[in-house]
Amino acid sequence: MFKVLVSDPISDVGLKSLIEDPMVDLTIQTGLEKEQLLNIIGNFDALLVRSQTKVTAEVINAGKNLKVIGRAGVGVDNIDLDAATDRGILVINAPDGNTISTAEHAFAMLISMARNIPQAHGKLKHGVWDRKNFTGVELNKKVLGVVGVGRIGAEVAKRAKAFNMDILGFDPFMSQERAEQLGITLASVEQIFEKADFVTFHTPLTKETKYMLDKPQFAKMKKGVRIVNCARGGIVNEEALYDAIKEGIVAGAALDVFEEEPAVGNPLLELPQLVATPHLGASTEEAQLNVAIDVAEEVANVLHGKGFKNAVNLAILPEEDFAELKPYLKLGQKLGSLAAQISTGRIEKLEITYAGNIADLKCEPLSRYIIRGLLSYHLADDVNYINAYKAAKSKHVEIVESKTHTSKGFANLVSISVKTANEYIQVAGSLLNGYGAKIVNINGYTVDANPVGNLLLAQHTDKPGIIGIVGTMLGEADINIATMQVGRKVAGGDAVMVLGVDKRIPEDVVKKLEAVSGINSIFNVDLQN
Numbered sequence: 001m002f003k004v005l006v007s008d009p010i011s012d013v014g015l016k017s018l019i020e021d022p023m024v025d026l027t028i029q030t031g032l033e034k035e036q037l038l039n040i041i042g043n044f045d046a047l048l049v050r051s052q053t054k055v056t057a058e059v060i061n062a063g064k065n066l067k068v069i070g071r072a073g074v075g076v077d078n079i080d081l082d083a084a085t086d087r088g089i090l091v092i093n094a095p096d097g098n099t100i101s102t103a104e105h106a107f108a109m110l111i112s113m114a115r116n117i118p119q120a121h122g123k124l125k126h127g128v129w130d131r132k133n134f135t136g137v138e139l140n141k142k143v144l145g146v147v148g149v150g151r152i153g154a155e156v157a158k159r160a161k162a163f164n165m166d167i168l169g170f171d172p173f174m175s176q177e178r179a180e181q182l183g184i185t186l187a188s189v190e191q192i193f194e195k196a197d198f199v200t201f202h203t204p205l206t207k208e209t210k211y212m213l214d215k216p217q218f219a220k221m222k223k224g225v226r227i228v229n230c231a232r233g234g235i236v237n238e239e240a241l242y243d244a245i246k247e248g249i250v251a252g253a254a255l256d257v258f259e260e261e262p263a264v265g266n267p268l269l270e271l272p273q274l275v276a277t278p279h280l281g282a283s284t285e286e287a288q289l290n291v292a293i294d295v296a297e298e299v300a301n302v303l304h305g306k307g308f309k310n311a312v313n314l315a316i317l318p319e320e321d322f323a324e325l326k327p328y329l330k331l332g333q334k335l336g337s338l339a340a341q342i343s344t345g346r347i348e349k350l351e352i353t354y355a356g357n358i359a360d361l362k363c364e365p366l367s368r369y370i371i372r373g374l375l376s377y378h379l380a381d382d383v384n385y386i387n388a389y390k391a392a393k394s395k396h397v398e399i400v401e402s403k404t405h406t407s408k409g410f411a412n413l414v415s416i417s418v419k420t421a422n423e424y425i426q427v428a429g430s431l432l433n434g435y436g437a438k439i440v441n442i443n444g445y446t447v448d449a450n451p452v453g454n455l456l457l458a459q460h461t462d463k464p465g466i467i468g469i470v471g472t473m474l475g476e477a478d479i480n481i482a483t484m485q486v487g488r489k490v491a492g493g494d495a496v497m498v499l500g501v502d503k504r505i506p507e508d509v510v511k512k513l514e515a516v517s518g519i520n521s522i523f524n525v526d527l528q529n
């Protein structure tokens, strides 16, 4: 018998397949305290959750028999994926079932904020007929900025079209064709923040999206802008939002998600301009049924050893598929991540070339790591070893792989070229005998950099003094330089400087470096994970 624990409220109709499975012994116990969960988790083969249960490393390690964790919904930020992966526990989610409900909720928040419906309703319920304090604004002809045009963002955009809004959209994977299909004008995040009357967020919370709307961005927004966040707390900096509302920059905000949940006692709740719901985006009968059916089916498949499709970690890797490739996997992922971090514009194509003795190996697992590294910079945990090719296809990123025995003097060479809507980026790495993995080429410049930690990459004119200025500025900012490399093609032409630094360089220091005469571009690259 497989013992399965459901620790959050999940539709029992949706769980029917598990309830009726003669091989499954299902326990439903919601609202467990941390200690209670730790005490019982060791008995279970599978755990099913929504967003309330915090599936920490401690819980995962106490789950001695756990084989699979199912998330009845999209975001898996309440599950410690690294801990699950380390223990070989598969994590699966149900990404499609709550799209429409969340889009409808975001739209409901948008309209109710524009017309002060919750505030007026509250007053009337308390016996006050107040008409003068609740004049709202129309949506008609207003500019709506949609940040993140994936499943939910696209559905929000469709609804906004019906309200005759002008839609600006940004998503690193959105093509002109897709934008036209949705009736969206492509814009940068900066343009959206400057031009929009309403901004709605539909991205995951990643290193890149954390605090993407913060004090400096609020300062540039239209006075009277209104903000919706039904994606994840932390995309909008709550402290900065509080100040922007107080200063009159933001006329209204509608939040379904918070930096800390439950958000009881959050200072934002005291502001009359705030419309709030307790993370209800996916809370409809339909969405809960959909995600429960999806997750129950997938968990049953995993337990019965059958195929599954929505894995979000790399738990099950068939060792024999990649034993010889294993030393290259991390290098491949880092090369993909580096290319993502130094490129701008929508990624259209990834070309991978395996050269030298690696060309004799079956390289598909390594390609999956490269694709994961490239795409996860924007898609976070949505892309993994298992679904890498599928994720690339769904984001219309063409993948081309080739092999050659000519390897420019290296015993082995993994080269990747990324074509974006704006440019063409090339990076290459090699496993050097005795030295381990190295980045050996960036955009045609020969370098010798370790693919780890924090790197500063500067493209600059090859002239005296620049390296000194960069060193001084980093020293003044108390940033230690661990390694340094300069690559150039010809003396006095363009050059590339790669510095390994002991901590991430703060954005204000990056801005100062960008302003140095002779420096053409600066990239603050994070290769820690």
Ligand SMILES: NC(=O)C1=CN([C@@H]2O[C@H](COP(=O)(O)OP(=O)(O)OC[C@H]3O[C@@H](n4cnc5c(N)ncnc54)[C@H](O)[C@@H]3O)[C@@H](O)[C@H]2O)C=CC1
Pocket: 073, 074, 075, 076, 095, 098, 099, 102, 147, 148, 149, 150, 151, 152, 153, 170, 171, 172, 173, 202, 203, 204, 205, 206, 208, 209, 230, 231, 232, 256, 257, 279, 280, 281, 282, 283, 378, 379, 382
């Ligand atoms: N409030 C709630 O109850 C719910 C919240 N969510 C949250 O909504 C978010 C979106 O969900 P889906 O649309 O299903 O995911 P999705 O993966 O289909 O879409 C997310 C999109 O964000 C884009 N993106 C990533 N980084 C970006 C950046 N820096 N700027 C602009 N776009 C960026 C991605 O390219 C992707 O297309 C997730 O964080 C999810 O957890 C989802 C369901 C319910």
Ligand SMILES: O=C(O)C(=O)COP(=O)(O)O
Pocket: 050, 051, 052, 072, 073, 074, 075, 076, 098, 279, 280, 281, 282, 283
């Ligand atoms: O699916 C998601 O990402 C959600 O945020 C929904 O969360 P919930 O299942 O309602 O706790």
